[in-house]
Amino acid sequence: MEHILTADQFKELVLQANLAPSVHNVQPARWRRAPGGRIEVIADLTRALPAADPHNQDVALSCGCAIEGMLIALSAIGLAGCVENMANLSAERGDLAPVVATIKIVQGGRDSLYPFMAQRYTWRSAFQPSQPTELDALQSWDHRVSDATVTTDPSAIAMLSVLNDKASLRFMSEPRYRAELVSWMRLQKRHSRYALDGMNLEALHMSVFEGIGAGLVLSPSVFPFLRRLGLASGIVSEDKKTTSVSAIALFHRPREENRIVSGRAFYRFWLKITELGFTGWPMAALADDEATNQTCCKHFGIPEDHQFINAMRLGKVFEQPQVRARIPAEHLIWESE
Numbered sequence: 001m002e003h004i005l006t007a008d009q010f011k012e013l014v015l016q017a018n019l020a021p022s023v024h025n026v027q028p029a030r031w032r033r034a035p036g037g038r039i040e041v042i043a044d045l046t047r048a049l050p051a052a053d054p055h056n057q058d059v060a061l062s063c064g065c066a067i068e069g070m071l072i073a074l075s076a077i078g079l080a081g082c083v084e085n086m087a088n089l090s091a092e093r094g095d096l097a098p099v100v101a102t103i104k105i106v107q108g109g110r111d112s113l114y115p116f117m118a119q120r121y122t123w124r125s126a127f128q129p130s131q132p133t134e135l136d137a138l139q140s141w142d143h144r145v146s147d148a149t150v151t152t153d154p155s156a157i158a159m160l161s162v163l164n165d166k167a168s169l170r171f172m173s174e175p176r177y178r179a180e181l182v183s184w185m186r187l188q189k190r191h192s193r194y195a196l197d198g199m200n201l202e203a204l205h206m207s208v209f210e211g212i213g214a215g216l217v218l219s220p221s222v223f224p225f226l227r228r229l230g231l232a233s234g235i236v237s238e239d240k241k242t243t244s245v246s247a248i249a250l251f252h253r254p255r256e257e258n259r260i261v262s263g264r265a266f267y268r269f270w271l272k273i274t275e276l277g278f279t280g281w282p283m284a285a286l287a288d289d290e291a292t293n294q295t296c297c298k299h300f301g302i303p304e305d306h307q308f309i310n311a312m313r314l315g316k317v318f319e320q321p322q323v324r325a326r327i328p329a330e331h332l333i334w335e336s337e
């Protein structure tokens with residue numbers, strides 16, 4: 001039986017789907033209702049990241065997260081979705097808004113991860129110490145999850161922290177990468193897109209003064225100078241925060257898998273972390289830097305037929321989730337009136 005969503009239902013579903021994480025909070029997924037009770041998912045490639053993500057891997061992962069978010073949101077109203085016709089975004093050139101998938105709506109039951117969509121968020125500061133029993137929960141989880149390798153070993157965490165800082169510094173030293181990242185940072189509250197997308201002061205866990213300082217330090221005239229003085233590594237370093245975690249999970253998926261499918265799994269993995277009572281902070285530099293990726297795969301025994309996609313710092317946080325910057329529904333829904 002066809003399920004035709006009303007405009008109000010669709011708007012609510014899109015808003016819930018858009019709570020999903022996305023690289024730099026670019027929120028690339030756009031939505032339209034299609035004939036036959038289907039939903040079309042479109043990637044707005046004007047929001048792609050050519051310097052950091054030249055093959056649209058992160059855009060595909062982010063669209064996958066949003067698609068999974070849509071399926072979980074549908075489950076809350078007794079529906080489910082079959083994802084069909086997935087595009088390969090790495091091959092996308094020129095077309096600025098390809099349809100990346102179609103969702104066929106069918107009957108379904110409630111997804112147990114639904115309550116965690118509103119609770120999940122990225123925490124970018126130090127974590128609180130966790131109890132040994134909480135660590136047990138993470139370790140036993142590792143054995144059950146085939147696409148995540150979890151370490152709670154302090155020496156392995158310290159090693160990953162050093163590798164992450166070195167890889168981040170390499171990326172940050174590239175002017176194009178740095179400029180692109182800064183263009184998605186909202187370092188001043190008066191930024192016109194402060195509450196809409198990108199990473200604002202609350203998301204970055206920065207004060208107003210730290211925001212002004214970061215804008216200066218990352219500018220093209222100052223950063224290279226600091227790098228020559230050997231000061232850039234200290235500025236880029238996240239070591240104190242990284243080593244405060246309870247665990248780091250390395251998320252990996254079959255090498256040949258469409259990254260939209262990997263993104264769906266990545267979101268479920270993150271929601272599961274939330275369900276376990278932990279908060280996450282990705283460290284994509286470990287996976288994005290080719291040499292570091294290989295070092296991690298070797299050290300942690302990631303199967304050869306799997307691709308290491310992202311690492312996640314996991315820890316305890318006793319603060320309320322922040323209000324997240326998100327684009328309003330009228331810009332996410334691409335339907336002609």
Ligand SMILES: Cc1cc2nc3c(=O)[nH]c(=O)nc-3n(C[C@H](O)[C@H](O)[C@H](O)COP(=O)(O)O)c2cc1C
Binds near residue numbers: 203282283324
């Ligand atoms: C594929 C992917 C990679 C990400 N990599 C990083 C990362 O390396 N560092 C980071 O701080 N956040 C990373 N994030 C988190 C996003 O920046 C975050 O989801 C986005 O800003 C929205 O914020 P929220 O997660 O609090 O809703 C990543 C998210 C995705 C989907």
